[in-house]
Amino acid sequence: MRVLDYLELEDRIRGGIVTATRQQRKALERADVDVIESPWVGDGPVDAAKSRLTGGRAFREYDVAHCNVVGPGSVAVARHAKRNDIPLVLHAHVTAEDFGESFRFTDRLAPALRPYLRWFYSQADLVLCPSEYTKGVLREYPVTTPIEPVTNGVDVDSLEGFEDLREETRERFDLEGMVVFCVGEVFERKGLTTFCEVAKETEYDFAWFGHYEEGAAAGEATRYWTNNPPENVTFTGWMDDKRAAFGAGDVYLFPTKDENQGIAALEAMACGKAVVLRDIPVFEEFFTDGEDCLKCETREEFVDALRRLEENPDLRERLGENAQETAAEHSLDRVGERLIEQYERLLEESHSGTP
Template identity: 75%
Template sequence: MRALNYLELADHVRGGIPSATGQQRKALAGTDVDVVTSPWNGGSPQRAALAAATGGRLFRGFDVAHCNLVGPGSVAVARHAKRHDIPLVLHAHFTAEDFAGSFRFSDRVAPALVPYLRWFYSQADLVLCPSEYTKGVLQDYPVDAPIEPITNGVDVEALEGHEQFREETREQYDLEGMTVFAVGEVIERKGLSTFCRVAQRTDYDFAWFGPYETGPQASEVTRKWTRDPPENVRFTGYVDDIRMAFGAGDVYMLPAKVENQGISVLEAMATGKAVVVRDIPVFEEFLTHGEDCLKCETEDEFVDALDDLAADPDLRERLGANARESAREHSLDHVGERLEAIYESLLADEPDDVRGRTE
């Protein structure tokens, strides 16, 4: 079986979507699925268009199409798949809810995205999404297609050896004592203001490992905090090796307002870190307060949780050990097996004479 696993604008997209796509491909590498990452004959739309103009094919051959974004390239793949009866999987990493609070004017634009996303996802033979929470969001649009949650997974192998980065990274960013950290793009949806205000009320060092916008597209909130952060907060910007973050930090804190799942949370769990998150619906699906994390609703609760963890190293160790165990349920082996089974199921519903029609 040959499956297209497509992320358009792959060189320009940041955040969890490229991470999730990369993990899908790594997971599928352990299966019998032959993965192609570009739908275009020749590897690019320009080369494909040239080939088509001289009598060649625009699209490569594949048995299943799996798209991870919602732009014009994915629309073209969706139309091609429907035209040639190729099973179409659209992965809903992107919703209007998680777009809000990301960039300048995103809160205003987000509601207008709903009709487009409803139309786009409704073309699928199957919509995949990272959580039951996201499934509920899509059903409320409503998306007229079957929807199944599947974890983004966690690449434990890629995190191995994070401990070796501890001393060097802590020295580089002047981190001492129990360090509270976050990983990912620095945006308000991830709880940026809460992160900084909680830091202002404590004596712990805080570090946010991840890129942030500085140009006109940056939100006012992001510019405010990154230009003039609290004295005990470090914004590192992009780091070459994300293991630096998990090596340097002690308590992972994500006060996100909206998440479809949270790959960085799974990564923190897999590295055995104590995890503190905002009590939002998606975390009910894989985190249990007091067992493998601490959940908070207010800034006071975040401050109290950090104080408890600072005063009780045994609590940090217990939560981290339980979190590591919980993360095992999200292994890439499981993701690969599930994706392969989904593709096979979709192909089983297709007549033999239409499979591979674009070969």
């Protein structure tokens, strides 16, 4: 089986979609699936178009097409797949709900995105998404195509050696004591304002490891907090090695307002960190308050949770140990098994003529 696992504009985007796609590829390759990353003949769409104009092919050959974003290149792949009876899988990493409060103007664009996503995802033979929560969101659009939740997973191997980077990273960013941290793109939907307001009410060092926009694309909250951080908050900017973040931090604080799953939270759990989350619906599927995390709703609850963890190292250790067990349930082996199961079913239906 040869699978196209396509991430349009892969070299220009950051964040969870990139991580999720690369984890899919790694999971499939470990299961001996032949994976190609580009649909195009040549080096891209321009070469593909030239090939087509001279009587050649525009698209490479593959048995299943799996696209991870919603741009024009993915639309072209979808149309090609439908014309040639190639099973088409569209991965719903993007919803209108998690698009809002990200960058400048995304709040205004989010409502207009919903009908486009309904149209785009409805072309698929199968839509994959990271959670039952996301499946419910898509059904409300409504997307009527079959939808299957498949965890994004966590690449434990990519985190190996994080402990060795602890002292170096803490010294680099002047971090001491119980360090409260977050990892990933810095914007308001991820709970930026709550993160900073909680920091202002505590004495701990806070660090947000991740890229933030500084130009015209930056959201209002991002511009404000990165230019006026509380004294105990450090915004590190882009980290070349994510292991440094997980090595330096002690308590992972993730007051996000909306997620389809939350890969970085799983990575923190895989590192045995105590995790404090906002109590939102998607986390009900994966995490249990008081067992592998603490869940909070208000700023006061977040502050109280951090104080509890500082005062009770045994609680911090127990949550971290249980979190590692939770993360193990999202191994790449399981991701690969689920993906292959769905691909094989689609191929069987395609060959049998089943709609």
